[in-house]
Amino acid sequence: MTDTIDLTGKLLIAMPDMGDPRFEKSVIYMCAHAREGAMGLIVNKPTPEIRFTDLLEQLSIDDGELATDVRVHYGGPVETGRGFVLHTADYASGAGTMEVAAGIAMTATLDILEDIATGAGPKRSMLGLGYAGWGPGQLEGEIAQNGWLVADATDDILFGRAAEHKWTAALKVLGIDPLMLSSSGGSA
Numbered sequence: 187m188t189d190t191i192d193l194t195g196k197l198l199i200a201m202p203d204m205g206d207p208r209f210e211k212s213v214i215y216m217c218a219h220a221r222e223g224a225m226g227l228i229v230n231k232p233t234p235e236i237r238f239t240d241l242l243e244q245l246s247i248d249d250g251e252l253a254t255d256v257r258v259h260y261g262g263p264v265e266t267g268r269g270f271v272l273h274t275a276d277y278a279s280g281a282g283t284m285e286v287a288a289g290i291a292m293t294a295t296l297d298i299l300e301d302i303a304t305g306a307g308p309k310r311s312m313l314g315l316g317y318a319g320w321g322p323g324q325l326e327g328e329i330a331q332n333g334w335l336v337a338d339a340t341d342d343i344l345f346g347r348a349a350e351h352k353w354t355a356a357l358k359v360l361g362i363d364p365l366m367l368s369s370s371g372g373s374a
């Protein structure tokens with residue numbers, strides 16, 4: 187990575203002509219972006235066939251005090267059997283929690299699932315199975331080829347329940363009307 191901007195804590199918004207169906211109309215929250223590569227979680231693709239309570243049962247975690255059901259998302263195509271919890275920074279699990287940006291953290295250890303189940307978890311959270319990953323320079327190349335737009339993240343886009351509206355909401359952060367967005371772009 188040359189002297190480009192660090193996208194950690196930003197949203198990637200898939201352009202309409204995204205060639206990869208796994209990322210069509212995706213909104214990805216960037217958890218890490220460095221010379222070695224990048225990692226993010228898709229925040230707008232819930233997996234209705236997988237319920238949080240089912241995951242807790244599979245992991246033998248008691249959900250007796252579960253106050254709210256956490257929506258499980260397709261976090262991306264890499265390590266789809268592994269869970270990543272994106273959450274507000276009011277929760278920390280020692281070395282298992284990584285601060286991503288001001289007020290936002292990510293934890294990939296089982297204790298956060300136990301804490302969510304008992305009501306001791308973060309105020310707001312989203313669970314992603316798998317993640318989106320890029321090798322050195324790959325993401326920068328995709329952005330240069332007009333595959334992604336970059337926007338600031340909002341709590342509603344990250345943690346809101348209306349996943350079907352997050353792509354449009356992310357575009358509106360940039361002041362873009364999705365109906366006016368061309369499927370082919372250029373560079374000046």
